[in-house]
Amino acid sequence: MNRFLLMLKHRWRDHRDTLRVVPDDMAARLEQQVALSETRHTGEVRVVVEAALPLSYLWRLGPALSLQQAIRQRAMSWFGRLRVWDTEHNNGVMIYLLLAERHIEVVADRGLSRHVPHTHWQTVVAHLSAQLKAGAFEQGLGAALAEVSALLETHCPEPADPAARGRGPNQLSNTIVRA
Numbered sequence: 001m002n003r004f005l006l007m008l009k010h011r012w013r014d015h016r017d018t019l020r021v022v023p024d025d026m027a028a029r030l031e032q033q034v035a036l037s038e039t040r041h042t043g044e045v046r047v048v049v050e051a052a053l054p055l056s057y058l059w060r061l062g063p064a065l066s067l068q069q070a071i072r073q074r075a076m077s078w079f080g081r082l083r084v085w086d087t088e089h090n091n092g093v094m095i096y097l098l099l100a101e102r103h104i105e106v107v108a109d110r111g112l113s114r115h116v117p118h119t120h121w122q123t124v125v126a127h128l129s130a131q132l133k134a135g136a137f138e139q140g141l142g143a144a145l146a147e148v149s150a151l152l153e154t155h156c157p158e159p160a161d162p163a164a165r166g167r168g169p170n171q172l173s174n175t176i177v178r179a
Contacts, residue, residue, distance in 0.1 A: 003061065010052035013100045017051045018178040021099060026138050027176040033145050034174040042159075043091040043112065043152035044170075047141060048078045048177040052100040071098055075105035078177070085109050087171050091156045093148050095128075095141070104128050106148070115155040124148065 022030075034045050057070045065073075075096040079085060084092035090111030097104050106121045124147045131140025 006061070006067070007055070007058050010058055010100045011055075013052035015051060015179065017099055018049050021137050022049050022141075022176060022178050027178065029138070030141055030145065030176050031174045033142060034176075035170075037145060037149035037152070038170060038174070040149065040158060041091075041152035041156045042089050043093060043156045044084065044087045044172040045145065045148055045152070045174075046082050046084050046092070046094045046172060046177070047097075047145070048075075048082070048094060048179065049097045049099065050074070050078075050177075050179045053098065067101070068103075071101065071103050072105055074098070075107050079107045082172065082177070084172065087111075089156060091152065092172065093152065095144050095148065097128075097132075097141075102129075102132055104132070104144075106144075112152065112155055116151055120151070
């Protein structure tokens, strides 16, 4: 795609697009799903829906940096900014959706990524992508959250001791980031 058109596409989108795609009531339901999920495992889950890449990312595009790489870098930036990497068991997961490109990234911390192959994350992304193409944002994000939760339950379960269950602190906010 022409660089000018790409920049225009990203500058055309703003926070209002994110609020249209994920209105307050949907965000509240997804946040409840995250909170419920986190009662069944020791992981932390975050969701980020961003309208467009900032100009600072778009200016760097070229032979040394593809659009896909820039999107991954942006997802990693959010992962760090939200401190998903800084959980007690290093088992945080972030689902990142970039509306301008309809692109999804799943970023998992090292405590979980060593147990889950990259191909499995690609499957989660493919399922979410199919829902998004159909315009089913809530169903797609809900299903992606369910898949991530199932992986966390398998690889990062709550302690076996019933007295210790659910005692871990909620280390990260469950708020859906809409930027």
